[in-house]
Amino acid sequence: MAVTDEAIEKIKGMIVSGALRPGDRLPKESELAADLGLSRNSLREAVRALSLIRILDVRQGDGTYVTSLDPQLLLEALSFVVDFHRDDTVLEFLAVRRILEPAATALASTRISEAELDRLQAQLDALGQEPSVEELVACDLEFHRGIVQCSGNSVLCSLLDGLSGPTTRARVWRGLTQEDAVSRTLHEHRAILSALRDRDAEAARSWATVHIASVEQWLRSTL
């Protein structure tokens, strides 16, 4: 195995074993390189790789630190990966979202606070009758993110965030100018919110399923 890959494994091992804890600072480049028995250049490659997936946080002039390792942070890297997927796999991502999103919405129905309900309501109201596609996409993203955050599961939240990232969403909505689709989306959002307010988990789940299935159907018909 290449020395750089060894270094990656060793640093990973130090973190997993607990020798390095979240927030800890690593020895400086030259020292760590000497400890691990490789050159600074090779070590830098390892550190850069771990930095891309948010395991390490390098700050010029300061030092290199272990991140918080929060699921939220680590799964952020997921959206980076998702960006690389080609159009022909969008349906598979959407199918996964169709599984997760209704479940998350149902979970949220029992935990969401009145304040959060009001906030979501205000957000929907803020969107006029004739929103632009960009506004609708942003609203859609924010609406679902707000709900999923109330599921109380940060892994689930980050996962959905990554899967429904801007790229996937943008692709889905690109060119979608049919008026009935827009109004239907708005209607479904209100229905979901209403179910949440009623603390009706099954209704919330069903509306979320319908919501995603309609997008899926439209997408399937255009491909």
Add this chain to the structure above:
Amino acid sequence: MAVTDEAIEKIKGMIVSGALRPGDRLPKESELAADLGLSRNSLREAVRALSLIRILDVRQGDGTYVTSLDPQLLLEALSFVVDFHRDDTVLEFLAVRRILEPAATALASTRISEAELDRLQAQLDALGQEPSVEELVACDLEFHRGIVQCSGNSVLCSLLDGLSGPTTRARVWRGLTQEDAVSRTLHEHRAILSALRDRDAEAARSWATVHIASVEQWLRSTL
């Protein structure tokens, strides 16, 4: 932004835009570095980072290539990330699995072939009455992987693979020596398989839910 990060974005852009397609070979280090306007060392850091998440495949003495970009390959990086999570988030990962796995099992019930059913059956039979914990864990992993692959959704399959990776699974089973838990697991596996053979999606979904919930309950009681 640092030159290395710029390089990462530029390479990503070349792939996403289609200038570089899966399987394509990149210009050699020195040329690409010159094109992007940075040194070879800095470029190598970018390439190494993209290599860690399976976007690029570097082969010494040959060249650097774009991988197939299959969901399966890209989500492999997920298991690397999952390995970093601490014990206190295992329950959240398990909760997500509890959502996905039953859905995947239900999907599989309508698509799984007779040959695959027989293969799973043989696999379960191969496990004796007194399997070691290691054997049980390996069998459990292989059993569920086999089923999920029949869901026909490679994204779902890879996602579950990453979430249920060896680390998480090993943690769950560590110290689990209670005899009734072992026999119960085997019984649940047979029940799932039986439901699949009957093409009964709802039964398959329910058994899968029960299966994971029992693990979850046991884990929750020991934490």
Add this chain to the structure above:
DNA sequence: ACCCCTGATACATCGGATGTTTTGCTCCGG
């Protein structure tokens, strides 16, 4: 026609030099 050897190619690794950013301390003025 097949196998082995060799040269070209491209990545791997290294060490050192120099620039940039951040941090923190010192010193001076109010």
Add this chain to the structure above:
DNA sequence: CCGGAGCAAAACATCCGATGTATCAGGGGT
């Protein structure tokens, strides 16, 4: 005594050039 400007040290960022090593293709021998 307090606060701000400026300086110096620490640490990462970037680059260059040299050397090692693995792969592949083509030539030569059998």
